[in-house]
Amino acid sequence: MNQSSAALADETLTWTREPAQEPLASNDEALRSIRDLIKAGKRQELVDLLKRWDPVDVMQLLTRLRLKQARKLFKWLPANPSIKVIAELRPEFRSILMEESTLEQFRDILAGVDPEDAVEILNEFPDDVAEELIARLPDVEDIGSRGTYADDTAGRVMARKFVALREDCTAGEAVSQMRAEADRIRKIFTVYVTDADGKLTGTVEVGKLLLAPKDAPLRDFMNRDVIAVSADMDQEEVLRLARKRDMRTVPVISPDGHLVGRITPKQLTRIASDEANEDMLLMSGVSAEARSDDTVFRIVRGRLPWLLAGLVGASVAATVVGSYEDQLAEAAILAAFIPVTMSMAGNAGLQASAVAVQGIATGALWSGDIFFRLFKELIAALFNGAIAGTILGGLVLGASMFIPLEEPVRLAIATSLSLLCVTTLAAMVGATIPIILDKIGIDPAMAIGVFITSSNDVLGVLIFFLMATTFYLG
The missing domain is CATH 1.10.357.20 (SLC41 divalent cation transporters, integral membrane domain)
Structure with a gap:
């Protein structure tokens, strides 16, 4: 067994999180070992190793590899880790890695998950790549609804996973529902309250819900001063509203008041980054769609x-x-x-x-x-x-x-x-x-x-x- 394989067997090959644009010399040994494994075609050893790494660390590794090696390693990754890595990559790196064969790989992944999860995954991709993937899917009726919203709107970027309960639901029932949804929704900050017709009428913060009597209906202690945005509102306006009102998540409603999604903290951060990058390009006299890998x-x-x-x-x-x-x-x-x-x-x-x-x-x-x-x-x-x-x-x-x-x-x-x-x-x-x-x-x-x-x-x-x-x- 060569030195790289031995390092993997001993689980000593690790990655130190690097500050932005500042490669660390301490990662050079891991980088050399991984390059050797890629050249040797040792796919399984690499996959077993990278499954234990944080997606952000895998992303940093990919950006420090040569492009040809990064593409090969990315293709080797199984569905779950590769999707998480894609979520962490900046748009210019995502577009570089997305080749025809990789698009086919992700088409197969998306075809095997439920539409709601597929939409969440598509939201992590650049718009042009997402539209290409939608066109390749065998059944796009549910997933294609993402395209009904214009670019840079709340409906385009919103998450469709949330906890919404009726006003007569008790606090105890709400907590049970949150536990049941824990695997589907990783982070729950707010429970949304709706009337019998599904229209948003209030919100309850998780902390307040946990302290409420178990038999108390949500209507008794919910916040009725609901601030929501329409699905066609520009994402920059959503960001302004969230900052002005110090909102952690922003509910998104349809024209008739039905709850259709939410803007999560991660999405608000991404909107802020996207808008800042767009403004920087415009101020420099460059199109907002410009990318470093443009033809x-x-x-x-x-x-x-x-x-x-x-x-x-x-x-x-x-x-x-x-x-x-x-x-x-x-x-x-x-x-x-x-x-x-x-x-x-x-x-x-x-x-x-x-x-x-x-x-x-x-x-x-x-x-x-x-x-x-x-x-x-x-x-x-x-x-x-x-x-x-x-x-x-x-x-x-x-x-x-x-x-x-x-x-x-x-x-x-x-x-x-x-x-x-x-x-x-x-x-x-x-x-x-x-x-x-x-x-x-x-x-x-x-x-x-x-x-x-x-x-x-x-x-x-x-x-x-x-x-x-x-x-x-x-």
């Missing part, structure tokens, strides 16, 4: 529109500069301040828009609070612009002592005032545009990046030359 065509299709939008903005800014050709010929020193003005405009706009987007995403920016927030942004922008303008004016006057400048005082005044106006206007544009986009149903994160940068570049250059013409060349 060249998908990369071009996702990025080119944003680059072309930036090109349009830059062209407009260049046109503005070109229209002041005579002023530049008269005072070439003005050209030195164009990058300063454009940079300050872009930075001020991005700062204000980032704060606005964060306030909208977290629900901290209320409709009645908008004008007060904008007023604060205006005052802050005026202070920032005045300070930055004063510093720039001082630098101009200081440089004039060593570099011959024509009319340095007037140049300092022109540049200072232009920086004050540019910073203030850019901040107001950056704070306002995300709010407007949110009101008309467009993701406010789109305001950050190409849109704000391009618009503020144009405004910055225009204001700079207006100030220079008035106070320096006039």
Whole structure:
């Protein structure tokens, strides 16, 4: 028996949980041994070992293996461990591992479980992979109902496993039902209470249920102030509501009030991660569907529109500069301040828009609070612009002592005032545009990046030359 097999036999081959993006040297020996076992084709030894590992550790192992080895190991895993590992993988890793043969493997797995469990499993996959699997299943009537809800809605991500009891059910009966459901539902935080027609009427926290008299009906001590969301509500709105009301789980109801699912803590965390990743991509001028393993065509299709939008903005800014050709010929020193003005405009706009987007995403920016927030942004922008303008004016006057400048005082005044106006206007544009986009149903994160940068570049250059013409060349 080689060293790797001996390690397995002794059950000494272990994995230390790694912090995000920080591989541990202590795992290198386990990594080498597992690579040797994969090369040797020792499937059963590896499966026996990895069954004892936490799915998160298996996921980390897969991401540190070479892609070819990771695919082979993933195919070797039996259904239960592999499904749990898939749940822990980030979308980009899941899409890399999902080959045609693996899709066939999971089709067989899904065909052998009840529809409710199949839907729960499908919720762990990227949408494109889930739809592909649904299309391959022999009977998709129940499972296909997942597709009746639009992407990024509560109905699409909700869990369909929950404990719902009628109002006349006693606390003792409820506890017995929870115990019976323990294997099907791993974590139960809330018991939902319905009327005779199945409509949600209240909730009972598990702790309160355990302390209640066994013969007390649920209607006597349930919480009637129920906060539920419709199945077609956007998942970002669900997240805002959960944060605002400090909700651990969120019930999902149909249009007629029937309980159809719940958003679990794990799903709320995933929604927050998905929305943060989407906003980050949009702010970078990249399509929200972009993945690290995209083909060249998908990369071009996702990025080119944003680059072309930036090109349009830059062209407009260049046109503005070109229209002041005579002023530049008269005072070439003005050209030195164009990058300063454009940079300050872009930075001020991005700062204000980032704060606005964060306030909208977290629900901290209320409709009645908008004008007060904008007023604060205006005052802050005026202070920032005045300070930055004063510093720039001082630098101009200081440089004039060593570099011959024509009319340095007037140049300092022109540049200072232009920086004050540019910073203030850019901040107001950056704070306002995300709010407007949110009101008309467009993701406010789109305001950050190409849109704000391009618009503020144009405004910055225009204001700079207006100030220079008035106070320096006039």
